[in-house]
Amino acid sequence: MWHYDAPLREMRFVIEDVLQAPAAWRSMPAFADLDMDTAAEVLAQAARFASEVLQPLNGPGDREGCRLVQGHVKTPAGFAQAWASFVEGGWPALACDPDVGGQGLPQLLNAALFEMLVSANHAWTMYPGLLHGAYETLLAHAEPALRERYLPKIVSGEWLAAMALTEPQAGSDLGLVRTKAAPRPDGSLAVTGSKIFISGGDHDLSENIVHLVLCRLPDAPAGPKGLSLALVPKFLPDGSRNAMVCDGLEHKMGIHGSATCAMRYDGAIGWLVGEPNRGLAAMFVMMNAARLHVGLQGLGHLEMAAQNARRYALERLQMRAVVRPPGASAAADPIARHPAMRRSLRSLQAVAEGLRVVAYQAAMWLDEAHRHPDAGQREQAFARAAFLTPVVKAFATHWGFQGASEALQVFGGYGYVREFGIEQTLRDSRIALVYEGTNEIQAIDLLLRKTLADGGAAFERWLDELAPAATAHDAFGSALSDQLAAARAALGSLRQAQPDDPEAPWRVADDFLMGVGHLLLAWAWARIATAARRCQDDAAWAAERESLARHGVAWVLPQARVHWHRVSAAAPLDEVRA
Known part of the structure; x- marks a missing residue:
């Protein structure tokens, strides 16, 4: 009975009626030709992919998990094929600039897409989750030659990306990062060190994986002011394998289908992104994009939990309600009629609909920050989005986990067993309160x-x-x-x-x-x-x-x-x- 129906009508209501996005699009030349009918068709196609391709892989992927086989990560059955379909549909390029091969659609539609993807299959969505952040980082900070070599493949989704920050002694305090980057005569870097908790550090979905690695150049200042950012690909331009290896996979509470890797770089060849010792400035572009996506994970889990709990409560017969509708039979009632369940179910739905407005507003401000023709409007929109980002990340993920817990209560004992799906949502949703800050x-x-x-x-x-x-x-x-x-x-x-x-x-x-x-x-x-x-x-x-x-x-x-x-x-x- 566990399945996902994308709330397309509610999404369209928020975009068109609450936020009145089509009017805002007309004020931005990049989106001036976009109308709500076109946007609605994009959302409908995304919903089909999420419900028909991704959601059926969610439970099996959780049970199978990822495996490390002779130094190579194997993702659950069907994950690679789903990624190939995603790339063929042009979804990675949705909100990227047409000048680098993107479709040039708003971040607002990309946010709705990722809500659907996470609702259907959080673990699979971890792989493209960092792709847009990597695109923005390279677009803003990489040298032209590096952009030309890597950006088109990232935009198309042919190559995926990973963000390599964390080390055993350096979690939230990135100033403790020890990974070294030694300049080579040809201008490249030799990157040496170990990283942990690297989502998608290795997998079999794409033929190459572009790692963005925080590291230290020789004689760099101590602390965060001495960090640089290097692009380190799994495969080098000549096709040879770079000197990097996945040492192991984390055995996690949830998102088992997402490969969380311990990576080792043994003099791996990379190239500087941005200025020396200014790596955090470049990396924060990627991290801020990732934080909005993590907030959407919370919304996605809440939506998935709420709608499945509601379906179950309307079908599950038990006892008689305190107050019964006129003409109701003398038999047991659906538990959705009981006051305790009504309160929980309506609270979950009310919060999901409210959070959707907040998260989509943040995405809409990002669109204005990048695309509005007036510089003052762009600056104001950027400030609003920056202020909202930590709230969306933390508050939505709090509700994703809290909502999953309350939904499990609706299922009673059945919620505690694997077959009914909600226990996986509870496990999967918990990590979002921890990672990306x-x-x-x-x-x-x-x-x-x-x-x-x-x-x-x-x-x-x-x-x-x-x-x-x-x-x-x-x-x-x-x-x-x-x-x-x-x-x-x-x-x-x-x-x-x-x-x-x-x-x-x-x-x-x-x-x-x-x-x-x-x-x-x-x-x-x-x-x-x-x-x-x-x-x-x-x-x-x-x-x-x-x-x-x-x-x-x-x-x-x-x-x-x-x-x-x-x-x-x-x-x-x-x-x-x-």
């Missing part, structure tokens, strides 16, 4: 770097931009207005506490991010309700969107008070003792 690091980035660094001025301007959605004289306007006031009060408390208690922001950063996440849900639900009231073609469907948003305000949003209270109180923490 843990959620705690995202919270520190949001509060310390992006909010308090300028005394909160940019944050307050951003709150002002959200405020128009709070002007409606209804429950949605009131709820958003309360959240905006709570955010401003929390910021004021932190400003007052910080001079005498410098650690205070660090203690409450997680709660600050969660508070902002709930604020954004309130904003999204207000936008959904407004758009739903404008819908003319299906009044019942539109009313259900507003009803779900109202449920979110009543049953999910109250949790924000806990987070804002903690931020304002900034209670002290004792040391951990043995």
